[in-house]
Amino acid sequence: MQIEHTNWPEVEKRLRSSTLLLLPVGSVEQHGPNGLIGTDHLVAEALARRVGEDLGELVAPTLAYGMSHHHLGFPGTSSLSPRTMILLVCDILSGFYRNGFRRFYFVNGHGGNDSSLKAAFSEFLLDHPDARTALSNWWLLPEVTEQEKIFFGDSNGYHATCGEVAVTWHLYPHLERPIAPGRAPDPHHEWPLGPERFRTLYPDGRMGSDPSLSTAEKGEVLFGIARRTIREKVREFAAAP
Ligand SMILES: [Zn+2]
Structure with a gap:
């Protein structure tokens, strides 16, 4: 359930049985000439919300913006700096911690966020020793990459991938x-690359991908695999001591 669709007495009651919160995070950045600007946060959001429904856990509002400096040479992209992102994530976690949440599971849709998220966890955990943080980068799950290999061979790529484009069409x-x-x-x-050099090297924004192979049907399969895999990881995270 999305926390923004609840009220405080409901959250207070839920915290008696679970202190877990799912947090989707992505980016607002170019995804090649046919991929959506919102790809990374739209996919992370859908995964986190479906897993939240599956497990009956609360899901925080999506953090749509991420660390996308290298894509700023393309119209429609905007970015948090790494230092802003670290502070923003620490503030969000501290707020939810203050009123009772202890386990925070991030569903991430964007590779550029990984180092800033982990830096934020390090900062946050220093002052909140009984908190737990975890992160799934959905497109790196071995279960997902194995299926992408079957669907797309060596043409999945590294940015604006066939897999992520397919999931958005689904x-x-x-x-x-x-x-x-x-x-x-x-x-x-x-x-990393600066925005000007990135656009020079990758003029249409894609890296190694051929998303003409993407279809909604393949996206549905990949989304289902990611959903099931993350669901099990969250279940383990919630049950761990
Ligand atoms: Zn992406």
Whole structure:
């Protein structure tokens, strides 16, 4: 259940049986010429909400913005700096901790967030020793990447991937845009890149992907795998001492 659709007495009552909170986090950034700007937060949000329904746990409002400096050369992208993101996540966690939450499970849709989220966890846990934090990067789950290999071979890529584009077509079929077949350049440069250099090296925004292979049907399969896998991870996280 989404916490924004509840009220405080309901949350107070739920905290007697579970102090877990799911938190979706993504980005507002370009995903190539046919992928949605909101891909990363839309997928993380859908996964967190479905897992929340499956387990009867509360889900926080989506943190849509993430650390996307390298995509700022493309219109429609905006970004938190790493330091802002660390402070923002620490403040969000501290607020929920203050009124009783203790276990925080992030469902992340964007690779650029990973280091800032983990830095935020390190800061937060220093002052909140009885809290627990965890993170799933859904597109890196081995269960997901195995199926992507079957669907897309070596053309899944590293940004605006066939898999993430397929999942958005499953979630938002009316927003589907076709793209001409063809694989984008592979990443083989230093990382991270500044926005100007990123756009020079990856002129249409994709990295190594050919999302002409993406379909809503494949996206439905990948979403189901990610949902089941994250559900089990959250269940274990909630039950761990
Ligand atoms: Zn993405």
